Amino acid sequence: MNTILVPVDFSETSDNALLYAVHLANYLSANLVLLHVNSVPVYNNENDVLMYTMQDITVDKLNLLKEKAATLKTSAGLIGNTDCFVEIGDLTDILTEYITQKNADLVVMGITGHSKLGRFFLGSSAVSISRECAVPVFIIPGNCSYKKIQTIAFASEYDVNIAEQTGLIQIKYIAALFGATLNVLHVIPDNHLLNEMESETDLYVEQKLEHTEHKTFILSENNVAMALLDFIKVHEVDVIVLEQKKHSFMHNLIYPSTTKEVAFNSPVPVLTIHS
Numbered sequence: 001m002n003t004i005l006v007p008v009d010f011s012e013t014s015d016n017a018l019l020y021a022v023h024l025a026n027y028l029s030a031n032l033v034l035l036h037v038n039s040v041p042v043y044n045n046e047n048d049v050l051m052y053t054m055q056d057i058t059v060d061k062l063n064l065l066k067e068k069a070a071t072l073k074t075s076a077g078l079i080g081n082t083d084c085f086v087e088i089g090d091l092t093d094i095l096t097e098y099i100t101q102k103n104a105d106l107v108v109m110g111i112t113g114h115s116k117l118g119r120f121f122l123g124s125s126a127v128s129i130s131r132e133c134a135v136p137v138f139i140i141p142g143n144c145s146y147k148k149i150q151t152i153a154f155a156s157e158y159d160v161n162i163a164e165q166t167g168l169i170q171i172k173y174i175a176a177l178f179g180a181t182l183n184v185l186h187v188i189p190d191n192h193l194l195n196e197m198e199s200e201t202d203l204y205v206e207q208k209l210e211h212t213e214h215k216t217f218i219l220s221e222n223n224v225a226m227a228l229l230d231f232i233k234v235h236e237v238d239v240i241v242l243e244q245k246k247h248s249f250m251h252n253l254i255y256p257s258t259t260k261e262v263a264f265n266s267p268v269p270v271l272t273i274h275s
Contacts, residue, residue, distance in 0.1 A: 001177070005033045005104035007095060007125075008065060013142040017110035018068070020138070020269070022076045023146040024108065028177070031080040033102050034069060036061045037091045054088055061086045092129055099135055108138040111263055127260045130272040131244055136170075138239075139263045139270040149178040153240040155185050155228055155258075156205060158198045167243045167275035168208045174241065174271070175212055182214035183235065187227045190220050225261035232268060241271045 006021045008014050018034070025032050038057050065084035072078040083102075087094045098104065111126040130137040154171045162168070175182045184205060188194070194202070206216065221227035232240060242259050263270045 001028045001030050001105040003033060003102055003104045004028075004030050004106045004108055005035060005095070005098060005102060007091065007107070007109045007129075008034050008036050008068070010036070010064065011110070011112070013110035013112045013140075016142055016144070017108055017138075017140040018072075019076060020140045020144070020146045021108035022072055022078045024106075024138070026077065026079050027148075029080065030105070032069075032072075032078070032082045033098065033104060034065050034082060034084045035095065035098055036065055036086045037094050038086070038088045039090075057088065058086045091125055092132055095129055096132060099133060104135060106136050106138065107133055108140065110140050110142060112142055127257070127263050130259060130263075133272075134274060136174075137272045139272065141266060141269065144267065144269060147238060149180050149238045151183065151236050151238050152178070152180045153183045153185055153228070153231065153235070153237045155187070155224075155240065155242050157243065157245075158186060158188075158201050160197055160201075162201055162204060165243075165275035167273060168205065170273045170275070171241060172209065172212050174273075175214075180238070182209065182212055183231075183237065184209065184214055184216045185219055185228060185231060186217070187219045187221060187224045189222050192220070194218075225258045225265075228258070228262055229265055232266060237268055239269050239271050240266060241273060243275045244272050245275065 004021050004025050006018050008018060021032060024030070038061065062084060065086065069082040069084055072082065085098070095107070099107070107129065109126050109129065126137070126139045130139060152175055159165070171182065186202070217231065219227040219231060221230070228240060231237070240262065242262060244259065259270070259272060
């Protein structure tokens with residue numbers, strides 16, 4: 001990995017994610033791209049006074065980003081290079097463009113907890129972006145400090161099309177990248193007996209991970225997110241990896257988002273990948 005893209009909004013949560021990204025960049029010998037995105041500004045035209053121009057916003061925020069970059073060199077020991085950019089528009093759209101323009105390999109961003117009502121209606125920029133980004137996204141809890149990634153939990157679905165997907169290839173690469181042990185988690189409903197397809201999937205996963213140090217756990221719980229969060233509570237886990245899969249609008253409307261529930265409640269970083 002050569003380039004890590006970090007959206008920055010100057011909040012405490014964002015600063016914490018940025019510090020996590022610095023440690024990742026140092027470990028991976030990667031460079032950082034810091035990006036601040038402002039929404040289209042609102043003008044106050046009372047008394048024909050224009051309170052704040054787009055140029056003012058861009059210059060001020062860019063200077064703040066550059067100050068952060070300089071501070072990271074001295075106080076956080078950042079080794080690689082840092083480029084800073086400020087844009088105005090939609091965060092997801094601009095972030096997607098920058099991933100391509102800057103050849104970013106990874107996105108790191110923070111997540112702020114909301115009420116259950118707020119989560120349902122508002123969601124989270126981090127979760128929304130993780131669904132849209134083609135590259136992996138690290139979602140960092142606001143109170144999470146960096147620690148060397150030694151154990152990774154990977155939520156593996158019983159998917160009939162697993163052989164056609166890239167999730168297992170990616171998770172093998174990620175585990176090797178950090179020299180980490182892998183915990184493979186299968187979640188099944190309470191009182192459920194594995195059927196033939198699920199047993200074949202288990203065998204396929206074990207074969208693909210034959211040369212990767214790993215343990216396999218089958219978790220019995222009707223709520224997938226709850227099963228994953230409970231596992232994190234009682235096992236030493238540094239990161240949990242979730243696969244993002246495309247679903248229909250109706251599916252997303254009816255079924256709860258496992259990624260959203262885990263990301264909002266996980267005490268450890270969530271890494272999303274697309275299979």
